[in-house]
Amino acid sequence: xxxxxxKELLLEAEKYELTxxxxxxxxxxxxxxxxxxxxxxxxxxGELCVLVHGYAIPYYIYDxxxxxxxxxxxxxxxxxxxxxxxxxxxxxxxxxxxxATQLKEITQALFPDEKFYLFGTSMGGSIVNAFCAxxxxxxxxxxxxxPAGMDxxxxxxxxxxxxxxxxxDILFAVLGDKILLKNCAREMKHCTDEVDxxxxxxxxxxxxxxxxxxxxxxxxxxxxKTKKITKYYQKTAEHGIPVLCLWGTDDITMPxxxxxxxxxxxxxxxxxxxxxxxxxxxxxxxxxxxxxxLPFLKK
Numbered sequence: 547x548x549x550x551x552x553k554e555l556l557l558e559a560e561k562y563e564l565t566x567x568x569x570x571x572x573x574x575x576x577x578x579x580x581x582x583x584x585x586x587x588x589x590x591x592g593e594l595c596v597l598v599h600g601y602a603i604p605y606y607i608y609d610x611x612x613x614x615x616x617x618x619x620x621x622x623x624x625x626x627x628x629x630x631x632x633x634x635x636x637x638x639x640x641x642x643x644x645x646a647t648q649l650k651e652i653t654q655a656l657f658p659d660e661k662f663y664l665f666g667t668s669m670g671g672s673i674v675n676a677f678c679a680x681x682x683x684x685x686x687x688x689x690x691x692x693p694a695g696m697d698x699x700x701x702x703x704x705x706x707x708x709x710x711x712x713x714x715d716i717l718f719a720v721l722g723d724k725i726l727l728k729n730c731a732r733e734m735k736h737c738t739d740e741v742d743x744x745x746x747x748x749x750x751x752x753x754x755x756x757x758x759x760x761x762x763x764x765x766x767x768x769x770x771k772t773k774k775i776t777k778y779y780q781k782t783a784e785h786g787i788p789v790l791c792l793w794g795t796d797d798i799t800m801p802x803x804x805x806x807x808x809x810x811x812x813x814x815x816x817x818x819x820x821x822x823x824x825x826x827x828x829x830x831x832x833x834x835x836x837x838x839x840l841p842f843l844k845k
Contacts, residue, residue, distance in 0.1 A: 547742045552727065555749035559723040564632065564754040572632050579651040581644065585632035586625035586652060590616035593686075594660055595843075596653060597624040598645075600668030600694070601769060602726050602761055603826075604631030606747045607667065610832040611839075618840055620663075625652055627673075629760025631751045640763040642676035642775055649677045653684065660684075663843055667691040667828055668800060672768055672775045679781035688782070689839055690791040691828050694768075695775035696804040696811070708765055715762070722758040733798055733824030736831055744829070779811045789815035790842040792835065794823030816842065 562568060569576055574587040587605065595615050597608040605624040612622045626633040628648055629640055638644055653662065664685050666674035671693020678685050701709075704725065708714035731744045751757065768775070782789070789812055795802045802819065809817060818838055820827055828835045 547745050552745070555727060555745070555752075556723055558749065558753045559727075560753070560755050560757065562753050562755065564635065564756075568754070569632060574632070576632075577652065577655060579648065579655065581648045581651055582628045582634035582636040584625050584628070584634070584648065584652055586623060586656075587612075588621065588623050588656070590619075590621040592619045592621050594657055594662035595620050595622050596649070596662050596664050597622060598649060598664070598666045598670035598673050599624070599627060600666075600670045601764060602630060603730060603744075603748060604751050607826065607829055608665075609829065611665070611828055611835065614832060614836045614840075620843070623653070623656065623662075626751075627670075629764065630757060632754075635754070635756030635760050638763075639767045640760055641767045642672050642771070642778065645673040645768070646676040646680060649673065650681060661686050664688045665691065666693060668825065669694045669764065669769055671695055672778070675775065675778040675782045678785065678787055679778040682782070682785035682787055685787050687788040687790070687843065689842065690789065690815075691835070692793050692797050692800045692825050693791065693808070694800055695772055695779060696807040697772040697776040698807040699772050699800070699804055701770060705765060705770065708762060709770055714766070718758045718762045722762065723752055726761065727752065731826075733794075733796075733826050734830050735822075735824055737829065776807075776811055779808075783812045783814065786814075788842075790838060791815050791817045792820055792827070792838055793817070794820045794825060794827050796822055797825045799825040 577584050599605050599607050604626045608624045615622050629635050664674050671690045672695035730748050731741045793805050
């Protein structure tokens with residue numbers, strides 16, 4: 547994508563209200579939950595897999611995983627987390643507990659009392675573990691894809707700065723959209739012909755007001771709350787839920803060194819290092835992702 551096109555997309559950021567008329571133009575469905583209006587998609591038949599995305603990229607990050615699961619006889623539910631995609635920009639602290647509540651409410655509204663397989667990528671790993679710690683009875687197995695939440699995580703400088711009131715608000719108000727848009731596909735190594743789609747899709751959700759506020763709150767109240775979230779991982783391990791974890795050795799966003807702490811926290815989990823893979827291998831290397839995920843679900 548050209549620099550000129552990126553400038554055009556950034557000029558559209560925060561320009562529109564997420565109204566009912568805007569939602570009517572969008573694919574997928576919407577549901578009013580107590581925690582906020584949520585954009586979602588259901589596809590396929592069979593056992594249910596619930597797909598929880600991460601910090602900024604909405605549910606399209608699961609495009610290929612969803613198609614692969616449906617092709618192999620599973621039903622999928624994927625949805626946009628509050629504050630991103632086409633879900634409501636609620637005025638709240640974006641904590642793992644808020645996101646776990648959203649997960650509980652949407653699964654109970656659409657599939658009451660049904661057990662499911664649970665996927666979480668990046669910050670989604672923190673969310674699904676917060677959910678499992680509270681509601682283990684709904685989860686058959688869990689698949690973590692480069693998960694966030696280990697208490698040995700060393701945040702980059704911009705994250706550290708963003709944790710401070712006022713400084714972080716100014717940083718995100720001035721540069722937040724630019725940083726997120728330019729960096730969202732930086733770890734795309736194989737599907738380079740799809741970078742434009744990836745960037746355009748994020749820009750589509752960024753054009754609705756409230757996005758930087760919500761991701762900044764998520765950074766402060768979820769991404770950087772690693773001591774609290776590591777305890778959720780430990781609680782999930784105590785519940786005995788079978789866990790598969792895939793992690794790219796060249797991950798820049800959630801570096802691979804965290805896997806050592808993960809092994810301590812979840813000693814019974816099945817962990818595979820994906821040699822040479824970056825952070826978004828679930829999109830960039832779908833065959834490698836599913837060669838581990840499908841056998842784990844079936845065994």
